[in-house]
Amino acid sequence: MREILILSGKGGTGKTSLTAAFAHLASGLIICDLDVDAPDLHLILQPEKLETEHFLSGHEAIIRPDDCERCGQCADACRYDAIQGEDPPVINPLKCEGCKLCVEICPAKAIDFELNHCGDWYRSTSRFGPMVHAQLFPAEENSGRLVALLRQQARAMAEAKGLDLILSDGPPGIGCPVISALSGTDLAIIVTEPTVSGRHDLERVLELCKHFKIPAGVIINKCDLNQEQAEGIEAYCEKHQLSFIGKLPHLTAFTEAMIRGLTITEFSSNGVRESIKTIWDNILKLAAPKPVLDRAADD
Amino acid sequence: MIVAVASGKGGTGKTTVSASLASVWPSPVVAVDLDVEEPNLHLFMNPDISAQDPSYIEIPEIDDEKCTRCRACTDICQFKAIGIFGEVVMTFPEMCHGCGACWTICPEKAITPGKRELGQILSGRSGPSAFVMGRLRVGEAMSPPLMRDVKRHLNSGNGYADRDIIIDAPPGVSCPAINAVMDADVIVLVTEPTPFGLYDLALAQQAFAPLGKPMGVVINRADIGTRDVYDHCQKTGLTILAEIPYQRDIAEAYAKGQIIAAAVPSMRALFETLVGQIKTLHGQPSMAREVKHA
Numbered sequence: 001m002r003e004i005l006i007l008s009g010k011g012g013t014g015k016t017s018l019t020a021a022f023a024h025l026a027s028g029l030i031i032c033d034l035d036v037d038a039p040d041l042h043l044i045l046q047p048e049k050l051e052t053e054h055f056l057s058g059h060e061a062i063i064r065p066d067d068c069e070r071c072g073q074c075a076d077a078c079r080y081d082a083i084q085g086e087d088p089p090v091i092n093p094l095k096c097e098g099c100k101l102c103v104e105i106c107p108a109k110a111i112d113f114e115l116n117h118c119g120d121w122y123r124s125t126s127r128f129g130p131m132v133h134a135q136l137f138p139a140e141e142n143s144g145r146l147v148a149l150l151r152q153q154a155r156a157m158a159e160a161k162g163l164d165l166i167l168s169d170g171p172p173g174i175g176c177p178v179i180s181a182l183s184g185t186d187l188a189i190i191v192t193e194p195t196v197s198g199r200h201d202l203e204r205v206l207e208l209c210k211h212f213k214i215p216a217g218v219i220i221n222k223c224d225l226n227q228e229q230a231e232g233i234e235a236y237c238e239k240h241q242l243s244f245i246g247k248l249p250h251l252t253a254f255t256e257a258m259i260r261g262l263t264i265t266e267f268s269s270n271g272v273r274e275s276i277k278t279i280w281d282n283i284l285k286l287a288a289p290k291p292v293l294d295r296a297a298d299d
Numbered sequence: 300m301i302v303a304v305a306s307g308k309g310g311t312g313k314t315t316v317s318a319s320l321a322s323v324w325p326s327p328v329v330a331v332d333l334d335v336e337e338p339n340l341h342l343f344m345n346p347d348i349s350a351q352d353p354s355y356i357e358i359p360e361i362d363d364e365k366c367t368r369c370r371a372c373t374d375i376c377q378f379k380a381i382g383i384f385g386e387v388v389m390t391f392p393e394m395c396h397g398c399g400a401c402w403t404i405c406p407e408k409a410i411t412p413g414k415r416e417l418g419q420i421l422s423g424r425s426g427p428s429a430f431v432m433g434r435l436r437v438g439e440a441m442s443p444p445l446m447r448d449v450k451r452h453l454n455s456g457n458g459y460a461d462r463d464i465i466i467d468a469p470p471g472v473s474c475p476a477i478n479a480v481m482d483a484d485v486i487v488l489v490t491e492p493t494p495f496g497l498y499d500l501a502l503a504q505q506a507f508a509p510l511g512k513p514m515g516v517v518i519n520r521a522d523i524g525t526r527d528v529y530d531h532c533q534k535t536g537l538t539i540l541a542e543i544p545y546q547r548d549i550a551e552a553y554a555k556g557q558i559i560a561a562a563v564p565s566m567r568a569l570f571e572t573l574v575g576q577i578k579t580l581h582g583q584p585s586m587a588r589e590v591k592h593a
Contacts, residue, residue: 008309009337010309010310010337010339011308011309011310011311011470012308012309012310012311013310016495037471037472037473038307038308038309038470038471038472038498038499038502040308040494040495040498040499043494043495043498058377059377077399077403079397079398079399080398094477094481094509094510095481097396097398098377099377099378099396099398099399099400100375100377100400101375101398101399101400101403101404104375104400104404105403105404136473138472138473138502138503138505138506139472139473139474139477139505139506139507139509140473140474141473141474143473143474144440171471172309172310172336172337172470172471173334173336173337173442173469173470173471173475174336174337174435174437175336175435175439175440175441175442175475176440176441176442178336179438179440180440193554194554195553195554195555195556196339196342196343196554196555196556197314197337197339197342197556200337200339200342201337201339204336204337204437205337207437208437208438211437211438212438225550225551225554226551226554226555229554229555250550252523255493255523255524258493258494258495259493259494259524259525261494
């Protein structure tokens with residue numbers, strides 16, 4: 001089984017639109033949206049949710065005002081300044097890290113510690129195959145744990161269905177959810193753009209891949225925005241022996257397809273479709289040894 | 300006044316808006332990059348960095364001699380950062396959230412705070428503006444503690460006190476984004492008029508509405524896509540503060556690392572108007588009702 005993760009460092013470079021297109025071109029795969037915070041892949045793939053599960057993770061401390069003796073020890077001990085006011089003190093759930101220190105030290109035992117329902121996750125079916133995705137509730141935490149759970153579910157589902165490819169849309173950035181999505185994956189594909197921000201963020205996400213010893217390939221999207229930057233990125237890949245997988249010009253068809261709930265490969269002419277197909281074939285070659293069949297441009 | 304420039308979706312133009320606001324703001328500001336995972340504001344503001352300080356989180360160091368293997372620490376730790384295997388005590392520094400519970404409750408006082416580097420805080424000047432950024436160490440998972448440290452730096456009396464602050468926030472709507480906007484007086488949400496832009500805008504609204512701050516929207520690449528974002532703003536009482544058109548010259552200036560308010564003639568007036576709009580929003584009660592997400 002191979003896990004391919006699409007990343008970018010910088011948001012808005014086209015990760016999700018390209019993941020959707022690859023899902024269309026591939027076959028025999030599980031599709032996974034690991035951007036649990038602001039997931040968008042479902043807007044194109046429009047999966048039908050078969051099962052919804054609650055994601056329970058972490059705890060939230062809550063003071064029972066009737067039992068609280070106003071001693072102030074909890075507020076003094078909290079390193080997150082989460083306990084505000086005195087009569088009675090109230091814990092700000094947005095600041096509470098769920099560390100349990102206040103619960104443990106409260107002399108009156110007046111603090112409850114409740115398991116947090118931080119989001120939901122789904123087993124779904126889409127027109128390109130089974131899909132695993134989630135929605136972390138806005139302002140919640142533990143996205144890394146939810147990402148790990150989705151990956152575990154995707155692997156279990158792939159095994160049960162005898163499928164040997166998992167294609168995942170990753171979150172932006174290089175922090176907790178990205179590390180959770182990246183560690184132990186087989187191949188990371190970084191979608192970048194020829195802008196100073198795109199280049200800067202590409203270098204950091206590639207450094208992260210190196211840190212976790214994950215092979216990485218690079219795609220330049222909107223490559224005609226700045227020729228010089230695009231060439232610079234290609235040269236950078238060559239210098240650092242990174243696989244340069246391909247480039248695409250700025251295409252307004254990405255937006256038009258998105259509005260119709262279609263992948264760009266479903267929506268666009270043969271030319272665009274062929275270039276994306278070539279990129280996908282290159283990704284599959286890179287993801288070998290286990291060869292994966294795809295259902296090519298003729299469907 | 301503290302203005303946080305945020306968005307649910309990445310790549311909508313937060314940094315473009317932040318840098319342009321800083322460049323046209325009528326008085327010198329403090330420009331703060333709190334997107335510590337992928338900070339980009341410096342690429343546009345080209346600050347002279349005069350100080351670079353490491354930021355640390357406190358993590359447990361266990362005195363093997365004093366430790367009686369009582370397991371009080373492993374019982375309380377919610378983050379699986381300490382383990383006892385037979386007689387062996389181990390810490391997992393990268394799992395630690397720095398809460399201090401273990402060394403506070405250890406009955407033998409066998410645990411003392413050590414440290415793990417989260418990243419760097421860089422500060423300096425860009426023209427008349429002060430500039431501060433956090434940069435997460437590559438491989439470090441936890442951005443919120445570094446962001447808190449950057450905010451502490453802002454409050455540490457570095458001559459920032461009398462200035463307005465413009466925060467470039469990270470994308471998303473979970474803990475890092477909340478951390479970036481929770482101290483703001485006004486939240487500016489940058490979006491684009493596409494299905495992704497709309498979905499993530501609605502998430503951001505849901506996440507930030509409970510903070511009770513006035514919020515407004517900047518629509519970037521305003522002529523691509525559909526009118527759905529406009530309808531949504533009208534329905535939920537979100538003020539549209541500005542619309543940045545989709546123009547090749549704007550995209551090209553951005554690609555080169557230029558501040559569009561300075562590089563593209565028509566943009567200066569647009570951002571000056573935006574400053575006025577933000578100042579009007581400041582002090583108004585939160586207009587946006589909490590919206591139920593579709």
